[in-house]
Amino acid sequence: MEGLFHEDLAALSDLDEQSLLESLSQRFKQDHIYTYIGDILVAINPFKYLPLYVKEVSERYKYHEKSKLPPHIFAVADRAYQSMMGRLATGPRNQCIVISGESGAGKTESTKLLLRQIMELCRANSQLEQQILQVNPLLEAFGNAQTVMNDNSSRFGKYIQLRFHNSSVIGAKINEYLLEKSRVVHQDEGERNFHIFYCMLAGISPEDKDMYGLLDPTQYRWVHLRKWGEKYSEVCNAMDMVGFQEQEKVDMMTILAGILSLGNIMFEPTETDVLRVTGKSMGWLKATAGQFGVQEEELLRSLTCTLSVTRGEAIRRLHNQQQAEDARDSIAKVAYGRVFGWIVSKVNELLAPNVDFDVELNEIGILDIFGFENFAVNRFEQLCINLANEQLQYFFNHHIFLMEQNEYKEEGIEWETISFKDNKPILVKRHNLLPPLITYSSTLIPPHHLQDFVDKLNSKFKSSPHYEVVRSHSPLFTVVHYAGKVQYNGGGFLEMNRDTIPASIRDLFINSVTPLLSVLFAATISRTGTLMPRKAKVGIHSLAVLMEKMFVASPHFVRCIKPNGNKLPDQVDNKRLRYNGLLETIRIRRDGFSWRPSFKEFAQRCVLLNIYEHCSNIVSHYGRSSRLFFKYWHQEELSRLLERMGKAALVIQKSEGSLSLNICSPISAVSTVLCVCVSGPVSPPVPLPRRKKPQPRPRSIMPTAAHLAPVPRPRNKQFEATPFDNLEVHSELAELMGQVGGEERARERSKKRRDNIRWFKETQARKVVRNGAFPCWFHGMITRRQAEDLMTDKPVGCFLIRVGQSREGYTLTYKGANRCRHYMIEMQSNGKYVILGEDKAHPSLPDLVQHHSRVGIKPFNELLTTSCGQVSTCTPLGSGSCGIYSLLAQALAGPVYERDRKSRPFPRLYPSIRLAMREIQQIQQVRGKGRG
Numbered sequence: 001m002e003g004l005f006h007e008d009l010a011a012l013s014d015l016d017e018q019s020l021l022e023s024l025s026q027r028f029k030q031d032h033i034y035t036y037i038g039d040i041l042v043a044i045n046p047f048k049y050l051p052l053y054v055k056e057v058s059e060r061y062k063y064h065e066k067s068k069l070p071p072h073i074f075a076v077a078d079r080a081y082q083s084m085m086g087r088l089a090t091g092p093r094n095q096c097i098v099i100s101g102e103s104g105a106g107k108t109e110s111t112k113l114l115l116r117q118i119m120e121l122c123r124a125n126s127q128l129e130q131q132i133l134q135v136n137p138l139l140e141a142f143g144n145a146q147t148v149m150n151d152n153s154s155r156f157g158k159y160i161q162l163r164f165h166n167s168s169v170i171g172a173k174i175n176e177y178l179l180e181k182s183r184v185v186h187q188d189e190g191e192r193n194f195h196i197f198y199c200m201l202a203g204i205s206p207e208d209k210d211m212y213g214l215l216d217p218t219q220y221r222w223v224h225l226r227k228w229g230e231k232y233s234e235v236c237n238a239m240d241m242v243g244f245q246e247q248e249k250v251d252m253m254t255i256l257a258g259i260l261s262l263g264n265i266m267f268e269p270t271e272t273d274v275l276r277v278t279g280k281s282m283g284w285l286k287a288t289a290g291q292f293g294v295q296e297e298e299l300l301r302s303l304t305c306t307l308s309v310t311r312g313e314a315i316r317r318l319h320n321q322q323q324a325e326d327a328r329d330s331i332a333k334v335a336y337g338r339v340f341g342w343i344v345s346k347v348n349e350l351l352a353p354n355v356d357f358d359v360e361l362n363e364i365g366i367l368d369i370f371g372f373e374n375f376a377v378n379r380f381e382q383l384c385i386n387l388a389n390e391q392l393q394y395f396f397n398h399h400i401f402l403m404e405q406n407e408y409k410e411e412g413i414e415w416e417t418i419s420f421k422d423n424k425p426i427l428v429k430r431h432n433l434l435p436p437l438i439t440y441s442s443t444l445i446p447p448h449h450l451q452d453f454v455d456k457l458n459s460k461f462k463s464s465p466h467y468e469v470v471r472s473h474s475p476l477f478t479v480v481h482y483a484g485k486v487q488y489n490g491g492g493f494l495e496m497n498r499d500t501i502p503a504s505i506r507d508l509f510i511n512s513v514t515p516l517l518s519v520l521f522a523a524t525i526s527r528t529g530t531l532m533p534r535k536a537k538v539g540i541h542s543l544a545v546l547m548e549k550m551f552v553a554s555p556h557f558v559r560c561i562k563p564n565g566n567k568l569p570d571q572v573d574n575k576r577l578r579y580n581g582l583l584e585t586i587r588i589r590r591d592g593f594s595w596r597p598s599f600k601e602f603a604q605r606c607v608l609l610n611i612y613e614h615c616s617n618i619v620s621h622y623g624r625s626s627r628l629f630f631k632y633w634h635q636e637e638l639s640r641l642l643e644r645m646g647k648a649a650l651v652i653q654k655s656e657g658s659l660s661l662n663i664c665s666p667i668s669a670v671s672t673v674l675c676v677c678v679s680g681p682v683s684p685p686v687p688l689p690r691r692k693k694p695q696p697r698p699r700s701i702m703p704t705a706a707h708l709a710p711v712p713r714p715r716n717k718q719f720e721a722t723p724f725d726n727l728e729v730h731s732e733l734a735e736l737m738g739q740v741g742g743e744e745r746a747r748e749r750s751k752k753r754r755d756n757i758r759w760f761k762e763t764q765a766r767k768v769v770r771n772g773a774f775p776c777w778f779h780g781m782i783t784r785r786q787a788e789d790l791m792t793d794k795p796v797g798c799f800l801i802r803v804g805q806s807r808e809g810y811t812l813t814y815k816g817a818n819r820c821r822h823y824m825i826e827m828q829s830n831g832k833y834v835i836l837g838e839d840k841a842h843p844s845l846p847d848l849v850q851h852h853s854r855v856g857i858k859p860f861n862e863l864l865t866t867s868c869g870q871v872s873t874c875t876p877l878g879s880g881s882c883g884i885y886s887l888l889a890q891a892l893a894g895p896v897y898e899r900d901r902k903s904r905p906f907p908r909l910y911p912s913i914r915l916a917m918r919e920i921q922q923i924q925q926v927r928g929k930g931r932g
């Protein structure tokens with residue numbers, strides 16, 4: 001592959017480490033944040049907006065030769081997609097993109113960009129793509145928080161599996177790992193709770209605040225407010241788009257409100273040593289009970305004592321203050337962790353309704369796992385996170401160094417071994433440090449045995465080169481990770497012990513009147529904290545299982561680098577660029593052969609193009625090697641040749657007999673690639689002929705005029721004419737062409753129409769009526785042609801909405817500058833309305849119209865400006881102003897609509913929540929007056 005992969009590497013590989021870092025830093029200062037090391041993308045976080053991800057750039061990376069464009073994350077998305085489709089000189093294979101880097105290095109942003117570009121590449125105008133993109137804001141709200149290292153730090157790891165049929169995405173699945181639940185009840189200096197609490201308190205309407213039993217943010221111990229107002233509506237919209245039901249949303253928000261109230265419950269001992277809730281926090285106890293849908297007395301009992309049954313006898317053990325506070329915090333952590341797990345499983349259910357994840361389908365997985373962490377106090381959670389990072393580093397080493405160099409050995413290729421920092425010892429059984437350390441730490445440690453626990457660790461692991469004993473009065477120990485030493489505090493390990501909740505609390509919640517809470521506590525939890533339906537195989541989501549999956553897929557690596565510790569733009573600290581193994585990686589990519597298909601795999605691909613024999617000759621000429629060795633750029637070079645040959649073959653087929661067409665040139669080109677790369681058992685790799693000096697390319701990776709020039713789009717019906725009305729176009733065309741005819745089809749069509757009218761009357765009409773009539777933009781069930789006729793003399797921006805004839809749903813007809821456009825309106829399973837391809841869901845059609853009178857409809861940014869009034873022609877449901885249609889509107893008007901509005905879901909124990917909130921406010925007023 002001529003171009004960037006090669007050019008950058010050639011430029012970088014001749015440098016020593018210092019000059020390499022200088023060169024990277026210089027590039028960064030000129031806003032070249034991406035650099036290729038062969039097929040590995042290095043991304044340096046710019047901490048500022050760069051116009052690198054606008055639509056025009058995305059289009060260029062979609063349609064143009066990637067090798068002629070600057071390094072970019074979109075090129076990685078394209079490579080993974082094309083490889084998954086089998087278009088890059090190998091057959092279709094599962095792909096995985098592994099994004100690594102320390103906290104704040106840009107992994108999550110890269111994941112979002114990759115997802116966005118992959119959705120662009122497989123664009124099939126399905127709502128699923130929009131839904132998949134909406135999962136990110138949702139998960140970020142619940143799983144991210146501000147830390148000292150990153151204002152939007154993922155406090156969980158995720159592996160997103162995208163499943164494809166042919167070229168279209170048909171489902172997605174999120175696997176989440178190790179949510180840092182302790183954050184709910186404790187945040188260190190400079191850190192915050194999960195974003196959702198701030199969004200909720202800042203963005204919620206006064207009416208909803210009252211409904212959930214929430215007060216002013218300053219009233220809660222576990223959060224301090226920041227400006228999060230807009231985020232809340234974004235999260236609610238994401239839930240609507242993905243398909244959450246209204247009642248589910250209300251129950252979930254009520255549980256979150258319950259968690260906040262729980263945090264305000266304080267205890268004090270009485271003279272009889274029995275613990276009680278302080279007078280000030282009695283209201284909070286009542287509120288929590290109401291919000292969790294449980295009895296107040298039972299909640300209090302669960303917090304202040306433990307019930308155990310010994311030989312059939314129930315024994316009650318009273319808690320001391322610390323134990324009661326631990327129980328309170330554990331409930332909050334467990335409840336939040338389970339809400340998060342439920343969101344993920346719900347998302348998975350909604351995004352892959354018909355996909356069986358056990359059936360083999362092509363797949364692209366994206367791994368975005370929390371970065372390596374080293375805080376002032378490192379707890380058990382940091383140990384787990386750092387173990388995950390060690391595993392990831394091993395995966396990288398294995399693919400980039402081990403596998404490749406082993407294959408040279410096996411094939412007898414002369415090769416000067418490139419050494420690298422191998423972190424295998426810390427992970428494997430023989431040396432046994434991290435896995436047993438984690439198992440050992442997971443056992444319950446009584447607080448007064450803390451020093452014993454650390455002493456035991458010291459004696460067990462002191463001989464390991466990766467473990468250091470700390471001489472101190474505190475229970476500390478050090479682990480030497482691949483990315484540096486981390487000192488862990490045994491005290492922090494105790495908190496993890498407190499995550500386990502007593503059976504009595506579990507039973508209490510299983511019997512909650514809020515079905516969601518009952519489901520959450522009845523479900524099992526995997527080893528990594530994932531919520532599992534009861535019968536699911538425990539442990540299926542563990543990182544080890546994930547690693548197995550990744551080892552059999554083709555990996556793509558994105559190495560993210562944080563240029564400075566202050567999260568500032570245009571500042572680069574060269575020490576930070578000294579990223580693990582950068583220089584070695586450059587060397588192996590320069591000297592090695594990173595694409596090594598088996599002969600069979602390669603020949604199969606060639607067989608399609610009738611060059612199998614030719615390839616076999618070449619291979620047998622060079623010896624009986626089991627695989628072929630290519631440079632990283634050859635894969636793309638070859639795929640281009642094969643594509644050209646495919647086209648040539650088509651021409652040959654079309655013009656029969658013209659076999660003389662010159663297909664020799666691609667064959668000889670393939671031969672050239674083979675000749676230079678294939679290795680025999682004894683012969684050293686044939687040195688590559690000096691490559692043609694690559695064409696100079698613009699130094700800047702900012703999109704230039706050429707990058708931004710309009711890109712020729714492949715012919716695509718959906719873009720050419722009306723964006724989203726193919727169903728109707730097809731049926732009408734078919735009708736015109738006489739293909740559909742026949743009495744039976746006509747009967748079917750009219751039945752479908754009748755069914756749709758019934759659907760409209762029974763489920764929809766009352767949502768559309770406003771003040772006793774249908775809005776003038778609503779035209780009932782008219783045909784596409786009738787709609788276009790109505791638009792004939794209307795101004796641009798005029799619109800109407802009609803009921804679908806062939807499907808349950810609506811179509812928006814819009815008068816554009818040159819033509820009428822018809823946008824399909826999707827009906828979601830949760831009753832929300834979305835224009836296909838848009839990212840906002842609406843509770844009703846009038847809401848949709850109101851929104852798009854302010855926000856243009858994609859892709860032409862069209863605003864709904866003028867309603868197209870009805871005319872009085874009567875068809876069944878044919879016009880809004882006459883006949884049965886108008887009668888229907890009047891019958892459904894006014895009180896019915898109002899009643900409908902009021903039937904919105906409420907928290908199950910709303911009256912108790914209200915009472916509790918009043919009590920809290922009264923106490924506060926009395927105290928306020930007392931102070932005054």
Ligand SMILES: Nc1ncnc2c1ncn2[C@@H]1O[C@H](COP(=O)(O)OP(=O)(O)OP(=O)(O)O)[C@@H](O)[C@H]1O
Pocket residue numbers: 045046047048049050101102103104105106107108109110149150151152153154155369370371560
């Ligand atoms: N390509 C980019 N362009 C502009 N800003 C970026 C880019 N990538 C990252 N950032 C900025 O850096 C911040 C941190 O990035 P991100 O959250 O992706 O880090 P991370 O590696 O996922 O961290 P963690 O492991 O803590 O989750 C982002 O919130 C954003 O402000």
